[in-house]
Amino acid sequence: MKKHLLLAQAAPVTLAVVDLVKPGDLDRATPCAEWDVRALCAHLLEWGPPLEGAARKESxxxxDGSGDVRGQFERLAAGWSAPAAWEGMTVMATMELPADMVGGMVLAEFVLHGWDLARALDVPIAFPDDVLLLMYDEVARTADQGRAMGVYGPEVAVPADAPLFDRVLGLSGRTPG
Structure with missing residues (x-):
């Protein structure tokens, strides 16, 4: 399946969790080291605009870390739902990168940070297997670079026969469950 269609499948799953976040949840801890829900939302709002612009090949x-998380996710999903967003090169802030690599980062925003929010709220989250297969490939492709940049933690050992989502999480440095 085409990557832009898989992102479109991931978006509503994450948006359903985003819709559950209430003001009283902002101080809840997330699996992200040193981030509560408020800090995770600020991260999403800080890096959402450059990722959104990258879909249009714009720097x-x-x-500023403030705004509407749902709206930011909707704009990301809309921008990266276009097949052309995934083609050629693009700009992430000021760095030129392959567009499909940045698209993989966007998918990670939905899948990994969707899971982070779900864990903080203690609600279940599940993505289609096709989305998780792509996410695993994307994390594997960028894991070393991500760890060097502090985006991913050290890989968490997960059994080879563990569910695919657990393997994605472990590869990204998250402890499943």
Missing amino acids: VPPG
Whole structure:
């Protein structure tokens, strides 16, 4: 299946969790080291604009960390639902990168940070297997670079026969369950 269609499948799953976040949840801890829900939302709002701009092949500076998380996710999903967003090169803030690599980062925003929010709220989250297969490939492709940049933690050992989502999480440095 085409990557832009898989992102479109991931978006509503994450948006359903985003819709559950209430003001009283902002101080809840997430699986992300040193981030509560408020800090995770600020991260999403800071890096959402450059990722959104990258879908249009435009350089956009990071946001100020405030705003509407749902709206930001909707704009990301809309921008990256276009097949052309995944083609050629693009700009992430000021760095030129392969567009499909940045698209993989966007998918990670939905899948990994969707899971982070779900864990903080203690609600289940599940993505289609096709989405998780792509996510695993994307994390594997960028894991070393991500760890060097502090985006991913050290790989968490997960049994080879563990569910695919657990293997994705472990590869990204998250402890499943």
